[in-house]
Amino acid sequence: MSLQVDLALERGDFRLSVNGALPERGVTILFGVSGAGKSSLLKAIAGLQPCRGLIRFDDRVWQDEHQALPAHRRPVGLMLQRPTLFPHLDVAGNLRFAARRSGATDGRWREVVALTELQPLMERGVAGLSGGEAQRVALARALLTEPDLLMLDEPLSALDAERRQALMAVIARVGERLPVLYVTHQLDEVMTLGDHLWWLDRGGLREQGPLAECLAGLHGPLAAGGQAAVVLRTRHRGYDERHHLLELTLGDAVLRLPAAGPRGDTPRLKVAARDVSLALSPVRDSSVLNILPATVDALRDLGHGQCLVRLRCAGQWLLARVSTLSRDRLGLRPGVALHAQIKAAALV
Numbered sequence: 391m392s393l394q395v396d397l398a399l400e401r402g403d404f405r406l407s408v409n410g411a412l413p414e415r416g417v418t419i420l421f422g423v424s425g426a427g428k429s430s431l432l433k434a435i436a437g438l439q440p441c442r443g444l445i446r447f448d449d450r451v452w453q454d455e456h457q458a459l460p461a462h463r464r465p466v467g468l469m470l471q472r473p474t475l476f477p478h479l480d481v482a483g484n485l486r487f488a489a490r491r492s493g494a495t496d497g498r499w500r501e502v503v504a505l506t507e508l509q510p511l512m513e514r515g516v517a518g519l520s521g522g523e524a525q526r527v528a529l530a531r532a533l534l535t536e537p538d539l540l541m542l543d544e545p546l547s548a549l550d551a552e553r554r555q556a557l558m559a560v561i562a563r564v565g566e567r568l569p570v571l572y573v574t575h576q577l578d579e580v581m582t583l584g585d586h587l588w589w590l591d592r593g594g595l596r597e598q599g600p601l602a603e604c605l606a607g608l609h610g611p612l613a614a615g616g617q618a619a620v621v622l623r624t625r626h627r628g629y630d631e632r633h634h635l636l637e638l639t640l641g642d643a644v645l646r647l648p649a650a651g652p653r654g655d656t657p658r659l660k661v662a663a664r665d666v667s668l669a670l671s672p673v674r675d676s677s678v679l680n681i682l683p684a685t686v687d688a689l690r691d692l693g694h695g696q697c698l699v700r701l702r703c704a705g706q707w708l709l710a711r712v713s714t715l716s717r718d719r720l721g722l723r724p725g726v727a728l729h730a731q732i733k734a735a736a737l738v
């Protein structure tokens with residue numbers, strides 16, 4: 391474990407009480423509805439919001455009942471939702487401030503500026519920056535502090551799609567070295583970046599654990615919001631040039647999805663429960679390309695004639711949303727063996 395917290399605070403009528411631990415590395419998605427307490431939690435960990443209780447990182451105590459390290463002595467790279475940059479300094483000045491504090495090398499400086507594509511903006515005053523530009527400066531500043539823990543509050547919300555993709559890759563790489571606590575409401579960021587999940591609900595940590603496990607729960611955070619989906623870890627198999635289909639394997643089964651060209655990585659696939667249909671026997675005369683043998687693990691009635699089915703499939707979890715009529719017709723119950731069907735286009 392890296393960060394361990396057992397803290398509590400009040401802000402007006404709101405009460406936050408969190409007991410959690412972050413793995414040594416990887417991106418932990420801090421998920422929760424607006425007002426759940428995400429920003430308050432990040433500020434408390436960073437030392438910007440007074441709180442009670444224990445905060446420790448590895449064997450260093452940042453706060454206990456006797457003492458609290460001031461914010462500037464905690465090795466945290468923090469990017470808040472509305473980043474505050476120094477208004478009297480230009481972009482370079484803002485970055486230099488962070489680099490000096492951490493003693494970042496010239497090499498690191500060049501690397502971060504290149505990753506965040508800030509070179510053309512270096513001489514600009516920060517007052518005139520767009521929301522997305524200011525976010526990139528704040529992200530660069532957080533990276534330049536050479537932190538032991540990186541905490542980002544919706545860091546990409548103002549960026550265009552292309553930059554979001556590029557910076558997600560940057561953040562994922564940072565997560566290979568250190569723990570990243572990452573607030574987002576965006577499903578694609580959850581799925582692309584998340585290794586672990588902290589689900590904050592009304593000031594308390596309702597769930598914490600590996601992302602794939604947490605999402606596959608019938609009462610998981612996305613299921614609660616009607617957007618149930620899982621992440622599958624697949625292996626690259628090949629590329630069908632003729633049909634422009636990427637081929638991946640999941641256990642013995644082959645998954646196919648439209649792709650412009652071959653990719654050599656082992657992609658994570660987001661599969662929404664609404665894109666999965668079920669059949670008791672493998673359908674051979676259907677346009678559906680992806681048919682996976684699976685076993686029903688558990689079911690949840692969602693009301694309004696809808697039902698969420700949790701399936702075990704090649705050692706991983708899959709969710710399917712079907713009507714209660716289909717559930718009854720197929721006789722779905724735990725232990726039933728069936729075939730899960732996923733349209734290739736739904737996997738893009």
Ligand SMILES: Nc1ncnc2c1ncn2[C@@H]1O[C@H](COP(=O)(O)OP(=O)(O)OP(=O)(O)O)[C@@H](O)[C@H]1O
Nearest residue numbers: 401402403404422423424425426427428429430431
């Ligand atoms: N200075 C304050 N005084 C009183 N209440 C506050 C103060 N700051 C925050 N709160 C309340 O604390 C609760 C948690 O706020 P917080 O900003 O941590 O939530 P959040 O999960 O980050 O929300 P969002 O996703 O909208 O940013 C909210 O109910 C908010 O109104």
